[in-house]
Amino acid sequence: xxxxxxxxRRGTLDVLILKALVWDPMxxxxxxxxxxxxxxxxxxxxxxxxxxxxxxxxxxxxxRAEWGLSENNRRAKYYSLTARxxxxxxxxxxxxxxxxxxxxxxxxxx
Amino acid sequence: xxxxxLPRRVRRLFRLPWxxxxxxxxxxxxxxxxxxxxxxxxxxxHGVDREAAYAEAWHQFGDAxxxxxxxxxxxxxxxxxxxxxxxxxxxxxxxRIALRQARRAPLFTATAIATLALGIGANAxxxxxxxxxxxxxxxFPDGSDLAWLTLVGAQGxxxxxxQRDVVDxxxxxxxxxxxxxxxxxxxxxxxxxxxxxxxxGGAMSSNTLALLGVxxxxxxxxxxxxxxxxxxxVAMLGYAEWQSRFGGRSDIVGRAIAVDSxxxxxxxxxxxxxxxxxxGDESPRAVWTPLSDTTTGQFTAIGRLxxxxxxxxxxxxLTAIAVQLxxxxxxxxxxxxxxxxxxxxxxxxxxxxxxxxxxVAVVLLIACANVANLLLVRAxxxxxxxxxxxxxxxxxxxxxxxxxAESFTVAATGGALGLGLAWAAIHIFLTIRPPGLEDLDxxxxxxxxxxxxxxxxxxxxxxxxxxxxxxxxxxxxxxxxKSGVRAGDGGRGTRAxxxxxxxxxxxxxxxxxxxxxxxxxxxxxxxxxDVGFAPHGLAAATVRMGRHSTQDQRRALTADxxxxxxxxxxxxxxxxxxxxxxxxxxxxxxxxxxxxxxAPAASVGVTGFTAVQPGFFHTAGIxxxxxxxxxxxxxxSATPSDEIIVNERLARRLWPDRDALGQRVRIGKVxxxxxxxAGDITVPGLHGDQHDLQLYMPTxxxxxxxxxxxxxxxxxDALTATIRAAVRAMGGELDLWQVRxxxxxxxxxxxxxxxxxxxxxxxxxAALVLSAVGLYGVIAYAVGQRTREIGVRVALGAQPADVARxxxxxxxxxxxxxxxxxxxxxxxxxxxxxxxxxxxxAADPITYVLVVALLGAxxxxxxxxxxxxxxxxxxxxxxRAE
Numbered sequence: 001x002x003x004x005x006x007x008x009r010r011g012t013l014d015v016l017i018l019k020a021l022v023w024d025p026m027x028x029x030x031x032x033x034x035x036x037x038x039x040x041x042x043x044x045x046x047x048x049x050x051x052x053x054x055x056x057x058x059x060x061x062x063x064r065a066e067w068g069l070s071e072n073n074r075r076a077k078y079y080s081l082t083a084r085x086x087x088x089x090x091x092x093x094x095x096x097x098x099x100x101x102x103x104x105x106x107x108x109x110x
Numbered sequence: 111x112x113x114x115x116l117p118r119r120v121r122r123l124f125r126l127p128w129x130x131x132x133x134x135x136x137x138x139x140x141x142x143x144x145x146x147x148x149x150x151x152x153x154x155x156h157g158v159d160r161e162a163a164y165a166e167a168w169h170q171f172g173d174a175x176x177x178x179x180x181x182x183x184x185x186x187x188x189x190x191x192x193x194x195x196x197x198x199x200x201x202x203x204x205x206r207i208a209l210r211q212a213r214r215a216p217l218f219t220a221t222a223i224a225t226l227a228l229g230i231g232a233n234a235x236x237x238x239x240x241x242x243x244x245x246x247x248x249x250f251p252d253g254s255d256l257a258w259l260t261l262v263g264a265q266g267x268x269x270x271x272x273q274r275d276v277v278d279x280x281x282x283x284x285x286x287x288x289x290x291x292x293x294x295x296x297x298x299x300x301x302x303x304x305x306x307x308x309x310x311g312g313a314m315s316s317n318t319l320a321l322l323g324v325x326x327x328x329x330x331x332x333x334x335x336x337x338x339x340x341x342x343x344v345a346m347l348g349y350a351e352w353q354s355r356f357g358g359r360s361d362i363v364g365r366a367i368a369v370d371s372x373x374x375x376x377x378x379x380x381x382x383x384x385x386x387x388x389x390g391d392e393s394p395r396a397v398w399t400p401l402s403d404t405t406t407g408q409f410t411a412i413g414r415l416x417x418x419x420x421x422x423x424x425x426x427x428l429t430a431i432a433v434q435l436x437x438x439x440x441x442x443x444x445x446x447x448x449x450x451x452x453x454x455x456x457x458x459x460x461x462x463x464x465x466x467x468x469x470v471a472v473v474l475l476i477a478c479a480n481v482a483n484l485l486l487v488r489a490x491x492x493x494x495x496x497x498x499x500x501x502x503x504x505x506x507x508x509x510x511x512x513x514x515a516e517s518f519t520v521a522a523t524g525g526a527l528g529l530g531l532a533w534a535a536i537h538i539f540l541t542i543r544p545p546g547l548e549d550l551d552x553x554x555x556x557x558x559x560x561x562x563x564x565x566x567x568x569x570x571x572x573x574x575x576x577x578x579x580x581x582x583x584x585x586x587x588x589x590x591x592k593s594g595v596r597a598g599d600g601g602r603g604t605r606a607x608x609x610x611x612x613x614x615x616x617x618x619x620x621x622x623x624x625x626x627x628x629x630x631x632x633x634x635x636x637x638x639x640d641v642g643f644a645p646h647g648l649a650a651a652t653v654r655m656g657r658h659s660t661q662d663q664r665r666a667l668t669a670d671x672x673x674x675x676x677x678x679x680x681x682x683x684x685x686x687x688x689x690x691x692x693x694x695x696x697x698x699x700x701x702x703x704x705x706x707x708x709a710p711a712a713s714v715g716v717t718g719f720t721a722v723q724p725g726f727f728h729t730a731g732i733x734x735x736x737x738x739x740x741x742x743x744x745x746x747s748a749t750p751s752d753e754i755i756v757n758e759r760l761a762r763r764l765w766p767d768r769d770a771l772g773q774r775v776r777i778g779k780v781x782x783x784x785x786x787x788a789g790d791i792t793v794p795g796l797h798g799d800q801h802d803l804q805l806y807m808p809t810x811x812x813x814x815x816x817x818x819x820x821x822x823x824x825x826x827d828a829l830t831a832t833i834r835a836a837v838r839a840m841g842g843e844l845d846l847w848q849v850r851x852x853x854x855x856x857x858x859x860x861x862x863x864x865x866x867x868x869x870x871x872x873x874x875x876a877a878l879v880l881s882a883v884g885l886y887g888v889i890a891y892a893v894g895q896r897t898r899e900i901g902v903r904v905a906l907g908a909q910p911a912d913v914a915r916x917x918x919x920x921x922x923x924x925x926x927x928x929x930x931x932x933x934x935x936x937x938x939x940x941x942x943x944x945x946x947x948x949x950x951x952a953a954d955p956i957t958y959v960l961v962v963a964l965l966g967a968x969x970x971x972x973x974x975x976x977x978x979x980x981x982x983x984x985x986x987x988x989x990r991a992e
Contacts, residue, residue: 027141027144027145028141028144028145029144029145029148029149032145046171046172047145047170047171047172048171048172048173048174048176048177049172051138051141051142051145051177051181052176052177052180052181055138055177055180055181055184056180056184058184059184070144070148072151074144074147075140075144076141076144077137077140077141077144082505083504083505083508087502
């Protein structure tokens, strides 16, 4: 799937969300924390952008949402990966590896 | 919002917008509040106070309104359109896959499509019959509101045309009708210059076309002024006559044409195919004249019901008006009998159609079961493919949709082919249509039939597509793939389901075969039945005399013609008679018993009157007690009307406790005595009421047409030629109108039952073949699955006979259960056929035994082929194959 770089940057948050949901359904707050923890503070994600991405992904059918009870017994919206989301993630990961490999190759060449 | 209650899954299926705008906003707000709450709680855990924590959480969040707007935008609008486009794209992909699958397995596809085409085609053909006869029987706007108005003599059950005074009273006082049109059909002589021709003509009242909702193709219809005495004579032409005689020329209005020697001015042309309903001979007429307001003959009254008025209410009102009229006491109790076109089909045809409709539905069910079976086998053999698709991310719903796309592709192709089959079947039938089934001429593939066929195709697709979709996408598919279970092993559930399908098919086939068998037996009984006269070799010739001849001239002409026929070789026992049996007089009259043991008023009866010459009973072969009329045999009756002969039924009805011979009745002003009692004419399948009670009197008046009944050994063609020669020898004073044979009449009467029997037979055979194919498929497949087991058995010393027994037992169990169920089911379904049976009971043991034997034999053949294959299994090959 050939993509231009701008597309890919915009899609980065999407991939991170999909990646976060690979193993377990999570609510939005948990996703934000999960990404924040993994990035070790290097990535700051604006919450509003995160939710916009979540809603977009949901309407694309990559993730689906269901209301459930959170760990502290509050009503929370849980997102989980759909089959299509898994496919997208796989494709995005491949593209990302190629892209970052290429960028690295350029930047680290003498 | 009502649509919020739709289950999520349904929304997903139809790709409806998930939620309303308010719902989306509330959802987003709930979600954000949770997020803010969590973040604030985290901050408070680090010692920040509550107010500051919430402020910080909102600050970190960013623009909440933007999130809300964005959520609204993605849940509606362009994305929804995109989803629909995507869905269609996926569907196209599914259909492409389906077509590829079809090409990959041509034999499977051809079998499935052919099976469905048969089932759907039979359905479409019978539905077009149902549509044209039962749903839209009259081709007029709101045709179902049109009714034929008659009077019924309550005692004799004789249909009579209402007299003029009755119609006038109805027109003036009946509120349940919008209007009454009167019409009459008759033969007419058309002369245009020197060319003269006998054609079918008719007369109608001036309000007829308006009442029917018909507009003339050219010119105008009749106006009230046209039917007044002394009005300038006018006529309307039938469309076909306008085309053939006048070449469809546009200046036809205003031309003159002679109808029965009266020169009339043509005022208009009726639309193509215009046929007046209820008039008896419902064929297009060449010429129409205005029915004069003073006409008193036998006309047909057609009423249009007011909106929402039921037929019972109409009958009630018309009866109430009729009985108040003076001069109707002699009829005894009278009842109005309004009937719509659909009501008139009651004479067997309607029941027959419903029966056939049920039969084709059963055939279609069997076809569906067969196709479901085929698809199941195929779905299981493609299990690996599905597992791979599932592993690649296709959800259960996506797989099911793929399978449904395949089913619908098959169903749509089968439906299209079926429609072609139905069209061809109707076309062929209409070209070879036997006499007596003229009602079926209007059958055609109409838009409603197309819609029906489409619905049937979709319905069948759903019906036979559900099982494979359910079984093939069952959970645990990938586990099965991983565990390496052989592809194609259906598993217990599917095997049981497929067996149940076969058992059901066999049971349904039994019911159809039993019904068809009963009809065949009944038809045989009908043809062997004693009809009360001797139809074979009985024939009649009807001649017309000039319209302006007098009674005496007609009497002399008829007598001359009779003499000539009697002298003609090949014609014997010629007599003047009102009707050729099995038809009998429907002209009805009242009479009164004299010396009756009961009160006079109660003993008045209404019955059919037939005027015949003394030799009629001998000629027709009707047994007679007592004697026939006195008088000579030349056409003159010595003692005109003081002698009558009644049939056995009328004798029993009028004089239940004494011999009818010698009893006296008053007919009009004449007192007549019963000199003979004639046998009843009973034709199975023809339950016309006029055959119930019959009164014969000597021929005394001579109408412009006369019917002469005789016995002959001549073949129909030779007979017509002979009669024509005799008519020509009369020197142009007579026209030959019609030559009929009783054999033809009987054939026409039997045409309906025979047609139903033949169709049901064809459907039953189709069901038999389909079930045999289905049974073969299931057993052959089972043998294929058990090749290894059979190999082991053979290796362990099983003889070929043991192997064959193993396979045949499988078939025998399925067939045995199916037969048992089928016989039980037939006991119920035979009730539907019962009303149609003659001389054979619905529980006729011979039929059941024959059906069971036939199905058993066919099933044995169907299981034998796989059994042979099983016997030839080579253990070495079978075991190595794993």
